Amino acid sequence: MKRLEGKIALISGTARGLGKAAALRFAAEGALVVGGDLLHDEAVETQRQIGREGGTALTPGPLDVTRPDSVGNWVAEAAEAFGGVDIVLTSADSMRCGSLTEQPGAAVLSELDAVRLAARATWPHLTRSRGCIVTIGPAGGIRATLSHHRTFSSAAEAEVCALTRRLATEGSAHGIRANSISPAPVDIEGSPDDPLNATHPLPDAARRTLPGTPGDIARIAAFLASDEASCVSGAHLVFDGGWSSVLPGPLT
């Protein structure tokens, strides 16, 4: 028996990155995956890959996680096609960089909306299925970063973790679990966030941590979505190979 056999899993951001990795992993674990992304054609390609690997997936149409009507249609199509929703994984995001004076405050709202709208639209289904929510709240929400500014995005990431805890509290009466994951940077070679980049301020510390891959994060998400985690709710799990616990300094 696979870990997510027959579970109906809505995953946002399935065109790329962690959302795509999660869609592939959840399908391999037996879930019926309903994906969605602004980049619809790439999300459909993920769906095709799942099909080629023997899994089941659906990508109803272009999804904008910041628009209630788009999220509402996505959830309605999933429920109609498969008969309900068991799991919601929110991975879609457009990270916006900028300092206090550069970055529009609207960034906070759109990152929160990506979770809030999906949770609200799926809540009646999750109540029926005693389902679960997994959110991805980057490590920027628990530590400030030196590599580039993202003042409001970091605030939004912390808010995502706080909202997830709140969903866990409200959901407990209905058997709904909610947990958030904070991964360290993965799959970002060449970006200013890559700790192994020569221009990164903390390369020595980075060399002493354990790098992860999108597949590693997807496996953790699959665990949290599975019955193996039936007593895990309201947790904020940091999976960063030790990165956030290291102080900068020369290697000895």
Ligand SMILES: NC(=O)c1ccc[n+]([C@@H]2O[C@H](COP(=O)([O-])OP(=O)(O)OC[C@H]3O[C@@H](n4cnc5c(N)ncnc54)[C@H](O)[C@@H]3O)[C@@H](O)[C@H]2O)c1
């Ligand atoms: N990659 C990392 O190193 C890392 C580390 C920590 C946390 N995270 C977090 O994980 C999540 C996913 O990151 P990623 O690296 O996979 O990003 P990514 O940019 O590779 O993928 C994000 C996906 O979301 C889609 N998207 C963006 N805005 C959307 C919208 N409004 N509606 C629908 N789809 C939309 C994009 O088209 C893209 O396919 C984000 O919340 C990110 O902040 C990533």
